[in-house]
Amino acid sequence: MNARWTDVYTDGACSGNPGPGGWAWVVPDGPHRAGAEGHTTNQRMEIRAVLEALTDLDGPLHVHSDSTYVVNCFKDRWYEGWLGRDWRNSQRKPVANRDLWEPLLDVALPRMEDGALRFSWVKGHSGDPMNDLADRLAVAAIEELRDLEGAGRVDNTEAGECDIPWPVGPALVVVGSPRITTEQAEQIRTVIRSLDRDATVVSGLRRGAELVAAEEAIDRRLPLAAVLPFDDPARNWPEELRARFDAALARAAHEVELGGDVASPAESMRARNRWLERAALGALVVGDPVLAERYRAAGLTVIEIA
Numbered sequence: 001m002n003a004r005w006t007d008v009y010t011d012g013a014c015s016g017n018p019g020p021g022g023w024a025w026v027v028p029d030g031p032h033r034a035g036a037e038g039h040t041t042n043q044r045m046e047i048r049a050v051l052e053a054l055t056d057l058d059g060p061l062h063v064h065s066d067s068t069y070v071v072n073c074f075k076d077r078w079y080e081g082w083l084g085r086d087w088r089n090s091q092r093k094p095v096a097n098r099d100l101w102e103p104l105l106d107v108a109l110p111r112m113e114d115g116a117l118r119f120s121w122v123k124g125h126s127g128d129p130m131n132d133l134a135d136r137l138a139v140a141a142i143e144e145l146r147d148l149e150g151a152g153r154v155d156n157t158e159a160g161e162c163d164i165p166w167p168v169g170p171a172l173v174v175v176g177s178p179r180i181t182t183e184q185a186e187q188i189r190t191v192i193r194s195l196d197r198d199a200t201v202v203s204g205l206r207r208g209a210e211l212v213a214a215e216e217a218i219d220r221r222l223p224l225a226a227v228l229p230f231d232d233p234a235r236n237w238p239e240e241l242r243a244r245f246d247a248a249l250a251r252a253a254h255e256v257e258l259g260g261d262v263a264s265p266a267e268s269m270r271a272r273n274r275w276l277e278r279a280a281l282g283a284l285v286v287g288d289p290v291l292a293e294r295y296r297a298a299g300l301t302v303i304e305i306a
Helices: 042-056 068-075 078-084 098-113 129-144 182-193 209-219 239-251 265-276 289-297
Strands: 006-014 019-026 031-040 061-065 117-121 148-151 172-176 201-203 224-228 254-257 282-286 301-305
Touching: 006 042, 006 129, 019 042, 019 129, 031 042, 031 129, 031 289, 042 061, 042 068, 042 098, 042 129, 068 078, 068 098, 068 117, 078 098, 098 117, 129 265, 129 289, 172 182, 172 209, 172 265, 172 289, 182 209, 182 282, 182 301, 201 209, 209 224, 209 239, 209 282, 224 239, 224 265, 282 289, 289 301
Parallel strands: 006 061, 061 117, 172 201, 172 282, 201 224, 224 254, 282 301
Antiparallel strands: 006 019, 019 031, 031 148
């Protein structure tokens, strides 16, 4: 195969086992992504990290993981026994974490057959800079318990200080997952429809929960405040989503750009979420129990959609 191989480092982390967990993948000098779940295990996060990497990245891929559970599954072909025994292990018990292994095998095995996927084990917490970076991203995801998306290297950028140009009292901050169900979207719309006419909906216009809330606020003729972590956060979005972002931003009554670093989107988003603690007395948090608890601790009234 003549195509260029991409190295990707994956890692999972868990605060307690089970407990809140995070996963991450990172390409050296390239993109990275991380996310979290409220109640999971370390093994599940290791599998999830590889699944997300294979779903997001095209072309020949060399996965570096510190999980022998993941690497040995492919190197020692454990999956052949699982499939041959109808997802039973050698003790004839159901294979643990099948709900993650099955979609991972669906995307991994065709690429392995094409000679476009290989796995290597790297010792965790041994000074490997990329493994350490993947670990930091996974741990940071636990702290925020939200999907992170980005490209480039990660550093410690703080968003700038900006004044709040709308009345804080009747304002509602909307934050949450970029991947929401139809039911969650309808719950978001119901909350926005219940707001008084003097309420300001504060949204980062992030895809998913925040964009749906912004569009509903516009439809209800409620003032919309757009809070952006850095200039043009939708620059790499698909065309349809980009058009929705532009339309919402054009209708916003207020626009605040916090001056974060586009090369450090994860840190910029965390700084944005901290800034939003001051932007309203209430918050609608979708699919992010850790952030919901943080806002409660900051004194906000929180409406939570699981």
